[in-house]
Amino acid sequence: MVGSMVDPQNLQQRFSLNYESESYRRLIGKKEVVIHCHHYNARLQNIIEGTHQIKGKEIILGAAEEVFSEYIPNFLRKDDDLATKWQVAAQLYAHLGYGALDFSQINNNVVTANSSHFVEGQKTGFQNANCPICTFTEGYLQGVIHGITGEAVTVRETTCMNAGSDRCEFKIDRRRTTPITFSPKQSINTYPIQSREYQHHTNIDEQKIINALVEMPFIGNEEGLLPAFNVYLANTPADFYNLICIRFLAEMHRENLYNTAKELLLFAGEVCALNTLRGILISPEWYELIAPMVKEESDCLYGLIAVTNALGWGNWHVLEYEPEAILKLEALNGYEALGYLQYQGQSDTAQCLMLTGVAAGIMELLHGEGTVEERIGTYTSEETSCMCCQQSSCVFEVEIL
Amino acid sequence: MLSGGLLILDESLHISEVASEFCDEFNCQPETLIGQKLENLFSPKDRKGKFAFHDRFSRNLQGFLDLTIAISINQTEFMTRLRMVKQEDCWLASFENILADNQDLFSELYLKRQRWANVVRNSSEGIAIIDRDGKLVEFNSNFCKIMQFSSVHGVLLNEEAIVNKNIFTLLEHQCSDQLEAYFKLAKTKKKSKLRQEIQYQQYCLQIELTPIRLPVQGFIGCSFVVKDITAQKQLEITMNQLHQSNQELQTAQQEIIALNQKLQAENIRMTAELDLLRRMQQLILPKPEELEAVQDLEIAGFMEPAEEVGGDYYDVLCHEGVVTIGIGDVTGHGLESGLLMVMAQTAVRTLKEIREVDPVIFLDTLNRTIYKNIQRMNTNKNLTLAVLNYAEGLFSLSGQHEEAIIIRAGGKVERIDTIDLGFPLGLDDAIAEFIHHISVKLNPGEVLALYTDGITEAENLAGEFYGLDRLCRILSQNWQKSAEAIKQTVIDDVRRHIGKQKVYDDITLVILKQQ
Numbered sequence: 031m032v033g034s035m036v037d038p039q040n041l042q043q044r045f046s047l048n049y050e051s052e053s054y055r056r057l058i059g060k061k062e063v064v065i066h067c068h069h070y071n072a073r074l075q076n077i078i079e080g081t082h083q084i085k086g087k088e089i090i091l092g093a094a095e096e097v098f099s100e101y102i103p104n105f106l107r108k109d110d111d112l113a114t115k116w117q118v119a120a121q122l123y124a125h126l127g128y129g130a131l132d133f134s135q136i137n138n139n140v141v142t143a144n145s146s147h148f149v150e151g152q153k154t155g156f157q158n159a160n161c162p163i164c165t166f167t168e169g170y171l172q173g174v175i176h177g178i179t180g181e182a183v184t185v186r187e188t189t190c191m192n193a194g195s196d197r198c199e200f201k202i203d204r205r206r207t208t209p210i211t212f213s214p215k216q217s218i219n220t221y222p223i224q225s226r227e228y229q230h231h232t233n234i235d236e237q238k239i240i241n242a243l244v245e246m247p248f249i250g251n252e253e254g255l256l257p258a259f260n261v262y263l264a265n266t267p268a269d270f271y272n273l274i275c276i277r278f279l280a281e282m283h284r285e286n287l288y289n290t291a292k293e294l295l296l297f298a299g300e301v302c303a304l305n306t307l308r309g310i311l312i313s314p315e316w317y318e319l320i321a322p323m324v325k326e327e328s329d330c331l332y333g334l335i336a337v338t339n340a341l342g343w344g345n346w347h348v349l350e351y352e353p354e355a356i357l358k359l360e361a362l363n364g365y366e367a368l369g370y371l372q373y374q375g376q377s378d379t380a381q382c383l384m385l386t387g388v389a390a391g392i393m394e395l396l397h398g399e400g401t402v403e404e405r406i407g408t409y410t411s412e413e414t415s416c417m418c419c420q421q422s423s424c425v426f427e428v429e430i431l
Numbered sequence: 432m433l434s435g436g437l438l439i440l441d442e443s444l445h446i447s448e449v450a451s452e453f454c455d456e457f458n459c460q461p462e463t464l465i466g467q468k469l470e471n472l473f474s475p476k477d478r479k480g481k482f483a484f485h486d487r488f489s490r491n492l493q494g495f496l497d498l499t500i501a502i503s504i505n506q507t508e509f510m511t512r513l514r515m516v517k518q519e520d521c522w523l524a525s526f527e528n529i530l531a532d533n534q535d536l537f538s539e540l541y542l543k544r545q546r547w548a549n550v551v552r553n554s555s556e557g558i559a560i561i562d563r564d565g566k567l568v569e570f571n572s573n574f575c576k577i578m579q580f581s582s583v584h585g586v587l588l589n590e591e592a593i594v595n596k597n598i599f600t601l602l603e604h605q606c607s608d609q610l611e612a613y614f615k616l617a618k619t620k621k622k623s624k625l626r627q628e629i630q631y632q633q634y635c636l637q638i639e640l641t642p643i644r645l646p647v648q649g650f651i652g653c654s655f656v657v658k659d660i661t662a663q664k665q666l667e668i669t670m671n672q673l674h675q676s677n678q679e680l681q682t683a684q685q686e687i688i689a690l691n692q693k694l695q696a697e698n699i700r701m702t703a704e705l706d707l708l709r710r711m712q713q714l715i716l717p718k719p720e721e722l723e724a725v726q727d728l729e730i731a732g733f734m735e736p737a738e739e740v741g742g743d744y745y746d747v748l749c750h751e752g753v754v755t756i757g758i759g760d761v762t763g764h765g766l767e768s769g770l771l772m773v774m775a776q777t778a779v780r781t782l783k784e785i786r787e788v789d790p791v792i793f794l795d796t797l798n799r800t801i802y803k804n805i806q807r808m809n810t811n812k813n814l815t816l817a818v819l820n821y822a823e824g825l826f827s828l829s830g831q832h833e834e835a836i837i838i839r840a841g842g843k844v845e846r847i848d849t850i851d852l853g854f855p856l857g858l859d860d861a862i863a864e865f866i867h868h869i870s871v872k873l874n875p876g877e878v879l880a881l882y883t884d885g886i887t888e889a890e891n892l893a894g895e896f897y898g899l900d901r902l903c904r905i906l907s908q909n910w911q912k913s914a915e916a917i918k919q920t921v922i923d924d925v926r927r928h929i930g931k932q933k934v935y936d937d938i939t940l941v942i943l944k945q946q
Contacts (some may be wrong), residue, residue: 262584294486406478408478
């Protein structure tokens with residue numbers, strides 16, 4: 031790599047978190063990021079790439095490429111030399127919790143990784159398929175190379191730790207002729223409802239939980255990984271999730287499989303909630319921060335809602351709760367709704383599939399019995415109001431089946 | 432071969448044809464179904480089945496699906512086995528009613544599995560099945576909850592992630608070697624159940640490994656039942672510790688009893704010795720006949736120690752016409768003070784015997800004697816001592832002690848401060864410069880009283896001192912009585928004042944009445 035290395039500590043301040051407390055939004059590099067765990071990331075990838083009727087890998091690749099091509103310039107300075115820019119790219123990847131990238135051989139068109147959120151996610155979340163799994167990283171590299179140099183390249187993983195190698199290796203092919211496409215984004219008005227009086231449980235101090243979690247440094251460790259709450263977390267631009275879900279639904283719609291796509295995305299959210307929130311409930315962080323507040327069984331719900339709000343999923347609150355029977359939640363600025371409005375405009379149907387699934391998953395976690403497989407599907411959840419449909423907020427109603 | 436009620440679906444899974452068997456089985460009319468999407472038949476209550484359908488359909492490459500799913504037709508729910516086969520330009524879907532009256536083997540197995548699945552799900556133990564390679568096949572939620580398999584970063588492995596993983600690899604080898612060895616043996620030899628306790632992470636687990644053998648196939652794996660007995664073990668350890676502590680306590684108790692018995696014996700012995708010393712102390716006090724032998728003076732004396740042995744001193748010695756009266760108070764009371772008192776008495780008598788009449792030499796020698804003994808004893812005690820020499824109606828008083836009280840005729844009280852007449856004995860080896868004397872003449876009937884602070888500082892229950900004023904008053908009011916009567920009156924009054932309060936100091940009183 032040509033040029034000199036900058037002290038990583040000096041670069042670190044470029045990635046600092048800006049938390050908007052009124053809207054519970056997390057911004058890094060002026061872009062909204064959402065914290066999701068390996069359960070959701072790996073399952074989404076599994077669903078999208080596993081659907082044989084469409085080219086799922088290209089959806090993930092294209093979305094990552096587009097998002098990070100636009101994103102990386104936010105962290106660069108005018109006087110950064112090329113070496114510094116690669117360093118920024120590597121450090122951003124690690125900071126967000128994706129793993130550790132080595133750009134030292136980029137001049138030979140090779141980038142390597144010796145730790146990966148996606149590989150760890152596959153190992154801890156699925157039966158290992160023993161095949162290359164780092165599609166997101168391929169797209170990330172395509173995106174940052176374009177963002178740094180202006181060049182559209184193709185990056186392919188040639189060895190993968192998930193397939194038994196000791197590191198992941200990515201080869202850069204500079205013969206690409208197709209440019210990177212960028213989906214237009216509309217600006218949207220400010221959220222119709224900023225806040226409302228909600229059903230609060232007096233035992234749970236939601237603000238204290240959110241403040242504590244915002245103070246926690248959810249950034250990659252020395253391996254660029256973010257193990258916390260018994261899961262691997264990663265900060266990912268909301269645009270990425272929105273693009274892959276919107277495109278997956280669109281592709282499946284073309285194959286007359288729209289409902290299949292919807293069910294799969296909904297279940298992804300549901301399974302994510304069951305696994306992630308269960309991990310949170312038995313984590314040392316929960317025992318230290320939230321368990322002391324829990325005096326009754328129903329307190330756990332409010333604790334979990336506070337945690338999801340700190341993770342930036344959607345500023346949602348409980349409207350109605352009857353333990354074991356009913357749950358009604360309202361989200362004021364879910365990233366799914368806002369992202370759909372930005373990329374697609376208005377819709378006739380509700381679009382917040384992740385939150386719909388999570389709502390059901392929360393009830394199944396708190397009131398279900400047995401393994402994840404036994405609990406899943408025991409509650410039904412419906413988004414009865416959605417900002418994509420010109421309504422003022424998104425409302426999710428969950429009932430026991 | 433598909434059996435059951437058949438439907439033919441187009442590429443987009445809309446129903447294009449309905450076999451009559453389907454309508455017979457599910458009590459419906461074909462025209463109500465044709466044109467509908469297949470998933471419209473799925474019961475909204477079976478979300479699990481719906482997800483399984485979509486998941487398998489999206490991944491399906493072989494063109495064949497086989498799953499159980501509930502369907503709802505004309506508001507009636509049916510649990511069915513759905514099998515779908517891809518044809519060239521359509522799908523064939525067959526629905527078998529699992530819960531129909533004429534149940535086949537599949538239905539029977541389905542129901543049995545559902546029943547046992549419920550039992551296993553609700554078991555408080557962790558239950559898993561491992562195949563002949565030691566890989567996890569299925570398990571209940573408590574198995575995952577107890578085992579909590581994690582990655583190297585402490586992240587919990589998902590239920591999906593542990594399926595098909597080797598259980599002995601997931602368990603840390605140091606605690607599973609014996610289990611693995613048994614498992615390997617069980618493959619080839621008929622083995623009965625193995626039960627073993629292992630330490631796993633911070634938990635103690637009881638594991639039961641039971642081979643599963645089927646007809647024809649033989650050994651196919653094991654059931655792996657795990658119970659968290661950490662609390663139970665902790666309780667056992669605590670009980671053992673308690674038992675051990677109990678035994679130690681019992682041993683200690685025995686020792687204490689023995690020690691107590693020894694102490695009691697010691698106590699009895701020491702009490703006897705103290706009692707002896709007290710009696711000895713009383714024995715060296717002047718006898719009544721000695722006091723009566725003193726010419727021209729009526730003398731009455733009283734000493735009562737606060738404990739078995741006191742630290743107060745008084746003596747009356749007659750020798751060649753000179754009466755020497757001494758009164759003193761050793762600091763504190765008890766055995767050590769009593770010994771010092773006896774030493775002082777002996778020293779005074781010795782000096783008297785060698786006819787030492789100079790008060791300075793007398794007290795200085797006495798002081799040096801006491802001082803050197805105190806140094807040997809390594810004690811910090813000392814004593815006040817006043818000495819009166821009486822001859823031919825004249826008293827010579829020296830030494831530092833409480834004020835001497837003179838009651839003149841008519842009850843008039845005179846008090847003599849002895850602060851400048853001496854120095855406490857035993858504090859310093861040289862006190863000659865501090866010793867002085869004064870002379871006092873008593874007229875007939877007049878009284879001189881000597882006492883220790885055990886009288887003036889006697890406390891009642893309210894914490895009030897008896898006081899010098901009250902002593903003077905009593906003496907003044909009773910001066911006309913005999914020395915013995917005056918003494919008794921004062922002692923009675925002091926006792927009245929003390930009441931039920933504990934006596935903290937020795938009480939000594941000497942009354943001298945001029946005849």
